[in-house]
Amino acid sequence: MKENQMTLEILTGEVVNYLQKLAYSDSRISQYRSAWQKVAVFMRDNDLQYYNASVGEAFIYHLIGTRGYDNLDRWEKTIIQCANVLTEFLETRTVKFRRNQKFRELLGSIGKTMLSYIDYKKSYGISRETVEEYKSNLRRLLNYLNDHGITELNSINQLFLLNYANQMGFFTPYTRHRNLSIVKGYLRYIYDQGLAEIDCSRLLPKDKYVKQPKLPSTYSQKEVKALLAAIDRSSPKGKRDYAMVLITARLGLRASDVCNLTFENILWEKNLIVLYQQKTKSGIELPLLTEIGEAIIDYLKYGRPSSNVPFIFLHVTPPYDRLNRSTLHSIVCFYLRRADIHYEKERKHGPHALRHSLAGVLLEKKTPLPVISEVLGHKNTESTRIYLRIDMNSLRQCALEVPPVSRSFYERGSGR
Template sequence: MEEKLKTLEVLASDVTGYLEKLSYSESRISQYRSAWQRVAKFMKENELLSYSAAVGEAFIYHLIGDRKFDNLDRWEKDIIQCANVLTEFLETGAVKFRRCQKFRDLKGAVGHTMQEYIAYKKSYGISRVTIEGYKHCFQHFLCYLDDNGINDVSPINQQLLINYGNQLGFCTPDFRHRSLSVIKGFLRYLYDRGITDRDYSRTVPKDKYTRQPKIPSTYTGEEVEALIASIERSSPKGKRDYAMVLITARLGLRATDVCCLTFGNIHWEESKIVLNQQKTGERIELPLLSEIGEAIIDYLKYGRPESALPYIFLHVNHPYDRLNRSTLHSIICLYLRRAGIHYEKERRHGPHALRHSLAGVLLAKKTPIPVISEVLGHQSTESTRYYLRIDLNSLRQCALEVPLVSSTFYEGRVTR
């Protein structure tokens, strides 16, 4: 694909006009301009006439240097975000970037080999999130190798790997498990490619980590109703939020599926919502409850901006693109606070918590597991059994009585 190029002056002017249309404040736009001046200085020093995605990436690496991203100052991370906005607009013609991407540079001969391994894994279609996880683990391992004066893969041996495994004992069990797994695959790759003459993947320390699934976070029926009642529906945003929260709470749809709902998914004549789930690809049919249908109609008639997009729920402000799941998460958090519902750190507070809560309500009504599985769109009832742990009334029926201890049990025992 041909790389997109544009002079920085023209690109900055286009982005500024775009941000002004989005009602960005003058102070925020001024911060962008200040950061772009640093980009302009970098381009001048390197005799670069046009801006491209590669130029933006080179500037970011120049700014970071040999430091870790997490050690950067807040203002430096903000400059990186401003540079990313230039690239985002150049590539897509829009600005949807909201978070500062973490650049994990794998340097040196070992780092280059790690990058080749990531490219090899990428050819098998692993996701961007998985790739970032690989980079995170490799960066940690690379720092360990640097601290021990190792700048090539050939000196890696069993003792070094054992020592590294011991050092990982200070990390979380999840990160330790993932790191050892990634490094094991990397070492096997080195041996298969003939880069090393011994398969050191067999010497990577084993851990007994077993990921324990967390108990699903749920809210009571009263809390869910208070959440829904807290949504003020006189504005376009309120009408949209009410319909989305109602679909999530009453039907248990995943956040991505709610955000991706199209007009074709609503079968008005049959009073059904029919879609292929984003996560599983499985088709699911759910009843179009009257209150949900009325909420959608209210939004379409009096709240939805004019747009040719097929998606039902759109942003309130220009550009009127569809929402993503993180936006729905923020929406639900907002109304939880407005409803005065307090949630602890252990209790999740996003769309998935409403999905869990629906499962809890169905279990309390003695709904059979296969029916709950169909409602939630699970491929297997085994996934639905995950929710059995929140059915406290049924769990109490499984409890065994503890027999009383005879008084003679303590006779002859010495109290220390």
């Protein structure tokens, strides 16, 4: 898959325009420009005409050399962050609001083969988040290799892999499963590329992880009502939070889709919310309920900061960028605590639990499964069947009566 690329001059100009829309200060933008000048020098020295993700990564490795990220000066970490902003905007046309962004370095000859493997996976179109997951997991393997003095791929043997897998036992089963899966793919790659003499992926201990289905976490209609009532709508933040939580609770939209809502998604004349879901990439149409429409209007008129950014829900302080799903998760948790709604360790307490709760309400109302699937934006009803396990009334109807046991059965057991 061909990487997105652009001349550095045009790219930085577009990024500056975007940051200005988010109300970034002139001093902060000047800091970005100063860092990008170092990128420009690097590209000029290496006769590079276009900037892309690979150029950004090469620049960062040029900057840090053989040092680790934690050993860099503060100004160097700032330059890395500014370079990552270029790459992120080039690939997503947005810049996520963050206070710190760490660069996961993969150094040395083995680190280069890991980067090569990640580039290979990129050719299949994996997301930016998945790329970071691969870097994080391979970094864990690289650290373990360094701690045991292994600097050559052919020094990896079965005993080493067994010990590596054993020390992963301290992590959660899923974390261990993901790490070993990524490591196995990497080991297979270096063998296929002729970088290793033995296919060590066959020596890695088998992972017996089985994903256990869990009951969806739900909240009663009374609890959802108390959650909404706990939001103080007198402030701009409260107006924003109320509208976002209300959309999640009434329509069951995923947190990422709520945060990505734009003005184009609201069809006021038709009373519809129309969008393409970030997770499934499929379209969905949902009714613009009166209470939701009124909450959005209240926020737009009296709470939303002045900004040309197309997203509806923004941060209350500069930079006025869209919120991300983790922020919405924190919002829901905050008001659950304020409403004095207790949640057990097993019960989830984020926006997705409100989505589950909506499904539970629809089941109580005997809504057909295909209709629930359409409301939740599932591609097929198989994804919706999991909610059948929380429909206790219907499950009780399926229960079979236990036949009476004759007295002679107990008498046989006592030896009579």
